[in-house]
Amino acid sequence: MIPTGEATAILPAGNHHSPVKVFGNEKIRATFDDLCLQQAINSRCAPGVTEVVLNPDAHCGYGAPIGCVLASPTHIYPGPVGFDIKCSMSLLQTDVPADAMIDKTIRRELIHAVCRRIPTGMGKGARDVPKSRRVEEKTGVAAMTDGASSDVLAALGVPVAWADRCEDAFHRGHDGSADALRQRLYYLRQGKTFSRFRSTVQQLGSYGGGNHFGECEVVDVVDDNESRQIANVFGLRDQHVAFLSHCGSRGIGHRLASGQFKQLEHKFDQWKIPYPGNDKQLVYAPIGSSEANDYIDDMSLGANFATVNHLLINALVLEAFQEIIPGTTGNLVYFISHNIARQEIVDNRETWVHRKGATRAFPAGHHALKRTPFEHTGHPILLPGNPQAGSSVMVGLPGAKESCYSVNHGAGRALGRRRAIRELDQKQIDASFDSADILSNCRRYPRDEAPAAYKDFEEVLRSVKQAGLAKEVARLRARFVIKDSSDADD
């Protein structure tokens, strides 16, 4: 490792590659285990890869670490997008004053109102919603091929203007058309793997399990003039209630991703192509090949599903607030992914930037933000920390050029799920939520999701700030949390 200011570099074997750029202070670097670093080096040495960035929240992932950026102008890498295609964050700002959340009864009613509309847990589709909220199959198909189009949003009762608050409101097929996606979906539906498509469509408007969540927040805007001005542009309201959501493309994204992993693995074996770093999980396809086209189409189908899923969730959350606190209004602050590959200009070259557990961070004046609401501020960056340390809204700084215009995607796991379930004390976890006055839909908070299972969020943010990648605009203080409530333990 070679220290270069706040960034550190790992040099892969041989000298024809630029190093992996590591953003993390000494404390954070101690959290990277050998496999995570090996995955970063494998990724850096893989064909066509021009840059790899390791973020402070990095830990082992599928092929590449979760918490990394991989750039390639010539190759697409499904592993460094991952299973949960376009897993994302979204934030809804309401006009409800923070004081309304003092009352535990109101918060309990809100929890029920949200959970009635938005299922959590494995396999759960939006089954318990009123008939008017059931997703028609043709709307589900249009969601996947067209993304957050006006027609799709109107059909689902989502404010059409929210599409302007998305990192990408829609993803097109490999040739830039939605038609390519229509054809690909039609083809996939002929096969057995999409036989349960009808129930898959009902997963629009659901959270899923694992680290996915919905969280009611109070907004604390950072107390300086610049932050207040940026918060205004973002639509954040200091000392008012907001709602943060974390979820992705559910079963369909998983299905599409795992199908691609298998198919590409099979072709590598058939053609005796060596795997980068001897790791099957780092299969790739050269841009322009039919394999790359198929992957880009499948990724886009999953990504569009995730986008519409988030927007529907936000509309349902707003509806839940309106049921309990009549007259509530709300607006989407932003929707931004941390598991996606997208085309960006890197060093004057059209490049596929894969962010795996990493968040885009375009600062003020970035060319891609022209004619968007965030042209003069940079777009919002939504970073979940944990319910007790809070979550963060940040904005990119010019220094983010060094990290491929990316920051971390949250705190990052410190303990594996099994270890967390074994080592963390249930009573202590629940008592800590009680004393912080944070309510939850779970009788017992999942141990593998406890704040102690994650890295120190403050330390992670410090690394981002010290490296000059982004600055904090607001902190979000949790008032209640919606998680998968099925008791997975004992």
Added chain:
DNA sequence: ATGTGC
């Protein structure tokens, strides 16, 4: 993360 899947 996940219909824990020929």
